[in-house]
Amino acid sequence: MGKxxxxxxxxxxxxxxxxxxxxKGVTGAERMVDEGTGNKYDAQTDKAADAVRRSYEGGGTTER
Structure with missing residues (x-):
């Protein structure tokens, strides 16, 4: 596997x-993207954050 x-x-x-x-890191990254795009992609960032949380079993709900 590569680096x-x-x-x-x-x-x-x-x-x-x-x-x-x-x-906390996932929530912060999600918030930063949402703020940078004026919440234009809010549904997509919610979905992505939930997928990341599921990948490490950190939960599947968005906390804002």
Whole structure:
């Protein structure tokens, strides 16, 4: 696996170990994108954030 894949796997393992912190990061990233686009893609960012949370078992609901 390449360096990017290795980094992604490490990030996922860290998120599994610290889901509360990972949720804060996901929420912050989602909020930043929403603010930068004027909430134009809010439904898409919600869906993406939920998918990320499910990938590390951090929950599936959007907390704003």
């Amino acid at each position: 990017l894949g290795d980094m992604a796997n490490k990030a996922k393992e860290m998120a599994k170990s610290h889901p509360d912190q990972a949720d």
